[in-house]
Amino acid sequence: MNKVVYASRGGNTKKVAGAVAKGASAKAVSVEEANLTEPVDILFVGGSIYAGKIDGKLRDFLSGLKKDQVKRVAVFGTAAGKKSALPEVKEILNPKGISVIGDAFQCKGKFLMVNSGHPNADDLKQAEAFAKRVSGTHSHE
Numbered sequence: 001m002n003k004v005v006y007a008s009r010g011g012n013t014k015k016v017a018g019a020v021a022k023g024a025s026a027k028a029v030s031v032e033e034a035n036l037t038e039p040v041d042i043l044f045v046g047g048s049i050y051a052g053k054i055d056g057k058l059r060d061f062l063s064g065l066k067k068d069q070v071k072r073v074a075v076f077g078t079a080a081g082k083k084s085a086l087p088e089v090k091e092i093l094n095p096k097g098i099s100v101i102g103d104a105f106q107c108k109g110k111f112l113m114v115n116s117g118h119p120n121a122d123d124l125k126q127a128e129a130f131a132k133r134v135s136g137t138h139s140h141e
């Protein structure tokens with residue numbers, strides 16, 4: 001089973017989470033509602049960048065994850081600039097022995113006057129393709 005957990009303050013990452021969920025045949029839930037009751041094959045983690053960092057609730061969720069709950073983690077997100085949540089997610093999960101897939105998805109997210117219209121239809125199409133691609137790979141590959 002795959003699962004999508006995202007943190008989204010303004011709705012941009014939530015939109016992308018919907019597309020990722022479609023591509024991964026999974027359910028998307030916000031980090032506030034996330035509750036991993038059964039083992040997850042690929043946990044897709046979505047997060048944006050706020051003042052250079054991922055959302056605190058997402059950080060707490062990741063800090064509480066245990067190795068036996070997830071096989072692998074894949075990261076996606078949006079930001080005004082180019083910064084992705086990937087390095088911070090790796091920093092939290094790698095010491096626990098949870099493998100974070102190098103293939104991550106990142107697109108622009110609207111913020112004040114910049115990136116108007118993003119994530120757009122093409123961003124969402126690419127997010128879905130990313131989720132399909134990642135779901136089709138196996139840990140031994």
Ligand SMILES: Cc1cc2nc3c(=O)[nH]c(=O)nc-3n(C[C@H](O)[C@H](O)[C@H](O)COP(=O)(O)O)c2cc1C
Nearest residue numbers: 008009010011012013048051052079080081109111
């Ligand atoms: C308080 C705040 C701080 C932000 N800081 C950054 C930042 O440091 N770097 C960046 O690239 N984008 C920054 N952004 C832009 C968001 O990352 C971008 O709008 C993102 O798409 C928001 O996703 P969300 O709608 O899912 O919350 C910031 C946005 C907010 C609201």
